[in-house]
Amino acid sequence: MSATGNRTRQMRAAVLALAAASLAGCAAPQRMGANEPTLGANTLNVARTALAGNRPDLALHVANAVLKVDPGNDEARLVHGDAAYLLGDCRTASADYRAVLKAAPHTAGAEIGLGRCALRTNGRGAVAAFRQAAGDDPHNAVAFNDLGVALAKRGAFGAAVPAFRKALALRPSFAAARANLGLATALEGQPGAGAAIIAPLAQGAQASAPERANYAAALAMAGDEASAQRVLSADMPAAEARDMVAQLARITTVPHAGQPPHAAN
Structure with a gap:
């Protein structure tokens, strides 16, 4: 050439x-309707606010605290994945997103997360992940x-x-x-x-x-x-x-x- x-x-x-x-941080984590943990109804709001304020380290800490009490809280798992993604840890983030999708197969936020992690590597699968997210949440x-x-x-x-x-x-x-x-x-x-x-x-x-x-x-x-x-x-x-x-x-x-x-x- x-x-x-x-x-x-x-x-x-x-x-x-x-x-x-x-791309980074332009979407708030998707609310999934999961039960809030015993730490309090506003606990995950702290993590969401931290993500919006470009404090993924704080969001990760709060999500970890929620998951320690309630390991099956898919909303906390999604927040954890978003925080890990923003911290550059796509291995952890992808594991979180897959866990969410296993429990709730049409969660657009997790599909978006997988697509973003794919874009950070060789891009393989990113288009399919985002198309799936757009199909599952056509107003997103x-x-x-x-x-x-x-x-x-x-x-x-x-x-x-x-x-x-x-x-x-x-x-x-x-x-x-x-x-x-x-x-x-x-x-x-x-x-x-x-x-x-x-x-x-x-x-x-x-x-x-x-x-x-x-x-x-x-x-x-x-x-x-x-x-x-x-x-x-x-x-x-x-x-x-x-x-x-x-x-x-x-x-x-x-x-x-x-x-x-x-x-x-």
């Missing part, structure tokens, strides 16, 4: 890494967003777009889904439309560096290199921004719906 081809593959991988970065915006990410990471941008659209329809304020939709649209071959989708996020006062990077990627692919460089210059030196835009602008051939480089599950 030529040097240009290698750079193109590398930039696609980098852009998709930005899209997937929004996170399941559709994560399905889109899994598809996009396999190059199936055209298939990812409707998944992101569904996530955004279910939750209009879902910023990660909007950014992912814009990026997938650009990579699917419509960079101008993709830039327009991301623009409201990237141009706001609260815009994050990844949102600006996604916006710049779409602008560069649309041929507006000057605007892309201005956007990136907010987060990096001008020389680095110029180099990145030059590489992004080389992404001209992208897979379309029905033509992914690898068949989706």
Whole structure:
């Protein structure tokens, strides 16, 4: 493969890494209706709040305390798995999710967890796990967003777009889904439309560096290199921004719906 081809593959991988970065912690653990342990009715609420506050260590400690008293508490097991996932321990998390699914086979939260752990390794099974979660809980915006990410990471941008659209329809304020939709649209071959989708996020006062990077990627692919460089210059030196835009602008051939480089599950 030529040097240009290698750079193109590398930039696609980098852009998709930005899209997937929004996965961690974007979904609260699913309530399953399990009986609360004798530690108190609010015990698991402490763990859920800790997860939402990016304190998976505290959530893991609380879930462990609940499971010590009530080993069969599937909701506590799910919280334990989510905390382990955020701490980077997918072996423990996957065991927790499988235990939950053995007891409650259609628990979307556990299916999402298995899909996310699959994405952290070789991605095998991630698409199937997220599709199962979306089928079991068709109102779960996170399941559709994560399905889109899994598809996009396999190059199936055209298939990812409707998944992101569904996530955004279910939750209009879902910023990660909007950014992912814009990026997938650009990579699917419509960079101008993709830039327009991301623009409201990237141009706001609260815009994050990844949102600006996604916006710049779409602008560069649309041929507006000057605007892309201005956007990136907010987060990096001008020389680095110029180099990145030059590489992004080389992404001209992208897979379309029905033509992914690898068949989706």
